Amino acid sequence: MSTSVFTRLHLRDRIRDRDTAVYSILLILALVFPMASIYATDGTALVSQATRAGTFVLLAIGLNVVVGFAGLLDLGYAAFYAIGAYSYALFASTQLASSPAHHAFHLPFWLMLFVALFVAAAAGAVLGFPTLRLRGDYLAIVTLGFGEIVPQLFYNFDQWTGGINAVGGIDQPTLPAWIQGPWSGDGPFQVVRNFNFGGDPVAFYVLICILIAAAIILVNNLYRSRLGRAWMAIREDEVAAAAMGINTVTTKLLAFGIGASFSGFAGAFYGANVSLVSPDSFLFIVSITVLVMVVLGGMGNISGVIIGALVLYYVVYYLIPGLPENVRSLANSIGLSSETTRSLADATQHLNYIIYGGILVAMMLLRPQGLLPSRVREQELKHAAVQEEEAAVEMEHAT
Amino acid sequence: MSEQPAPADNILELTDLTKRFGGLVAVDNVSLNIKRGEVFALIGPNGAGKTTLFNNVTGLFQPTSGRVVFDGRDITGSKPHQVARRGIARTFQNIRLFDYMTCLDNVRVGRHVRMKATVFDSLFKLPRERREEERVTEEAMEFLRFVGIAKHADQYARNLAYGQQRRLEIARALATDPKLLLLDEPAAGFTPQEKVELMKLVKKILGRGITVFLIEHDMKVVMGISERIVVLDHGEKIAEGSPDEVRKDVRVIEAYLGKSA
Numbered sequence: 029m030s031t032s033v034f035t036r037l038h039l040r041d042r043i044r045d046r047d048t049a050v051y052s053i054l055l056i057l058a059l060v061f062p063m064a065s066i067y068a069t070d071g072t073a074l075v076s077q078a079t080r081a082g083t084f085v086l087l088a089i090g091l092n093v094v095v096g097f098a099g100l101l102d103l104g105y106a107a108f109y110a111i112g113a114y115s116y117a118l119f120a121s122t123q124l125a126s127s128p129a130h131h132a133f134h135l136p137f138w139l140m141l142f143v144a145l146f147v148a149a150a151a152g153a154v155l156g157f158p159t160l161r162l163r164g165d166y167l168a169i170v171t172l173g174f175g176e177i178v179p180q181l182f183y184n185f186d187q188w189t190g191g192i193n194a195v196g197g198i199d200q201p202t203l204p205a206w207i208q209g210p211w212s213g214d215g216p217f218q219v220v221r222n223f224n225f226g227g228d229p230v231a232f233y234v235l236i237c238i239l240i241a242a243a244i245i246l247v248n249n250l251y252r253s254r255l256g257r258a259w260m261a262i263r264e265d266e267v268a269a270a271a272m273g274i275n276t277v278t279t280k281l282l283a284f285g286i287g288a289s290f291s292g293f294a295g296a297f298y299g300a301n302v303s304l305v306s307p308d309s310f311l312f313i314v315s316i317t318v319l320v321m322v323v324l325g326g327m328g329n330i331s332g333v334i335i336g337a338l339v340l341y342y343v344v345y346y347l348i349p350g351l352p353e354n355v356r357s358l359a360n361s362i363g364l365s366s367e368t369t370r371s372l373a374d375a376t377q378h379l380n381y382i383i384y385g386g387i388l389v390a391m392m393l394l395r396p397q398g399l400l401p402s403r404v405r406e407q408e409l410k411h412a413a414v415q416e417e418e419a420a421v422e423m424e425h426a427t
Numbered sequence: 428m429s430e431q432p433a434p435a436d437n438i439l440e441l442t443d444l445t446k447r448f449g450g451l452v453a454v455d456n457v458s459l460n461i462k463r464g465e466v467f468a469l470i471g472p473n474g475a476g477k478t479t480l481f482n483n484v485t486g487l488f489q490p491t492s493g494r495v496v497f498d499g500r501d502i503t504g505s506k507p508h509q510v511a512r513r514g515i516a517r518t519f520q521n522i523r524l525f526d527y528m529t530c531l532d533n534v535r536v537g538r539h540v541r542m543k544a545t546v547f548d549s550l551f552k553l554p555r556e557r558r559e560e561e562r563v564t565e566e567a568m569e570f571l572r573f574v575g576i577a578k579h580a581d582q583y584a585r586n587l588a589y590g591q592q593r594r595l596e597i598a599r600a601l602a603t604d605p606k607l608l609l610l611d612e613p614a615a616g617f618t619p620q621e622k623v624e625l626m627k628l629v630k631k632i633l634g635r636g637i638t639v640f641l642i643e644h645d646m647k648v649v650m651g652i653s654e655r656i657v658v659l660d661h662g663e664k665i666a667e668g669s670p671d672e673v674r675k676d677v678r679v680i681e682a683y684l685g686k687s688a
Contacts, residue, residue: 246550246551249549249550249551249552250546250549250550252560253544253548253549253556253560254539254542254544254549254560255544255546255549256549257528257532257535257536257539258536258539260525260527260528260532260536261525261528261536261539264524264525264526264527264528265523265524265525265526267487267507267523268519268523268524268525269525269536270487270506270507270508270511271485271487271507271511271516271517271519271523272508272511272516272536272537272539272540272599272600272603273508273511273512273537273539273540273603274508274536274539274540275506275508276508282546286546404527404528407527407583408527411585
């Protein structure tokens with residue numbers, strides 16, 4: 029008996045160790061990054077980028093609950109992101125003054141953060157209730173449709189949402205004075221200078237880091253709970269899970285709702301951060317990008333998903349858009365004519381998506397289990413590989 | 428069928444249970460009563476409708492007609508999770524474990540239905556949730572010990588040997604605290620030695636006050652542990668009685684060996 033308990037703890041420790049290491053590194057990076065980047069580039073552009081990457085991390089953590097834990101393929105995740113963003117945008121701008129409501133709301137950001145969370149969760153439940161009886165591919169198609177419909181709704185209800193003109197001038201979050209405390213302002217004890225969100229990238233950066241930390245803790249708690257095990261059981265074998273007394277419908281609904289609520293959270297944050305919300309920001313490509321982040325990082329493993337989100341964000345929003353410029357300067361420095369330089373840069377511009385696709389294919393070929401896989405995923409792929417090999421050997425014998 | 432015991436003595440009563448799939452009658456007007464604390468066996472040739480009957484009892488299928496009364500309550504048409512909550516647990520003919528979960532987690536999933544933690548408790552890891560988790564982990568280990576695979580607690584279910592997987596499935600079912608345990612061919616593919624051990628395990632389960640309802644092909648096992656037997660053929664009940672009575676029944680011999688002349 030004692031040996032079995034020992035090995036069990038031992039294995040768990042190893043898993044924990046890896047996670048602790050990853051989280052420590054991420055924490056240090058998160059602390060050092062703003063200072064280093066501001067020092068190095070003498071501007072906060074990189075911090076803004078990191079903040080946007082942070083919203084994607086939040087999205088990926090949420091989608092991981094749905095796809096990684098419960099095994100439900102959701103191709104319309106951006107819809108909940110849109111719902112969160114619009115919930116904040118409409119109630120924290122002058123938008124509704126010109127709507128049939130004729131009254132502008134300016135609700136505080138901190139309240140709306142939670143309202144957006146609940147609105148998105150409710151939307152998740154509304155979508156989930158009729159559809160979660162569907163399995164696998166069919167569910168994916170319905171969520172895909174939902175993801176297409178929601179931005180269309182925001183387009184078409186232009187009386188309320190401004191449609192294609194987007195909602196602009198969204199309120200900035202403000203911290204009440206008592207939270208800011210004696211260390212804010214210009215006094216002698218200032219540690220953080222005026223903690224005012226008025227478009228300050230560093231403030232948003234700090235906020236997204238706090239939100240991500242909270243999300244990690246909460247999702248981790250869920251993963252190691254009764255509910256987390258129920259999700260995994262459903263993913264593994266729905267019939268057996270039901271026979272064990274798990275209400276599969278409500279359990280899946282919870283996965284959908286909780287996943288969606290993170291997205292709503294991220295949406296409200298996004299609305300405040302960029303101060304402009306348009307239906308164009310929530311198209312299919314966003315859903316897919318987040319899904320790829322989850323798969324690439326290591327489905328089901330929270331730390332892996334975070335790494336995946338950061339890496340893919342870097343590739344999609346930094347590396348690829350910057351490629352033509354880099355090609356141009358490289359061509360210049362090796363002394364090619366300006367004519368060739370321009371055509372080379374143009375070519376990379378046109379090949380954007382091909383390069384992106386190529387990078388994805390390469391990553392999935394090199395690490396099909398994801399950058400930092402969950403133990404489960406690793407095992408599954410190993411077994412699949414063994415089975416394939418066995419099948420191949422049998423084929424050889426047969427011929 | 429001649430003597431009907433008082434209802435309170437019966438843990439499970441099936442009345443005129445029928446299940447049709449289109450034109451096919453898989454279970455045809457079957458009535459049977461299982462007494463509290465006995466081992467009741469369901470036998471019959473392949474395709475006789477035994478597993479279908481199990482599926483009707485556990486809510487996987489909705490019976491076309493007839494009634495299922497468990498522990499004095501009509502559970503006809505209940506959902507599988509409701510049936511499990513009431514106190515019926517089962518194993519599957521072709522083992523259905525959660526392959527990529529550890530043995531411990533498999534059993535803890537079985538404990539799910541007896542846990543109280545809400546989403547809120549789990550989200551914030553409240554002290555009562557922690558305590559419950561600790562307690563359930565200990566209980567789950569206890570069930571693994573009970574079936575004799577505690578030393579594999581941390582292995583993935585799929586990595587266990589076949590016989591151990593069958594045992595794990597029983598442990599998982601027991602973890603739901605059932606009053607009635609349905610075993611679907613628990614000895615399939617077992618060596619004689621394993622069969623003996625299985626029979627011992629069934630005795631131990633009975634000792635916990637759990638009624639056992641099993642489907643089994645192996646006559647040695649069936650005759651060795653069950654007190655009463657029902658024989659199904661083409662969905663119909665063709666015989667019922669003690670092992671000795673059933674063994675001598677002409678219709679049973681015909682069903683298994685075919686009619687002579």
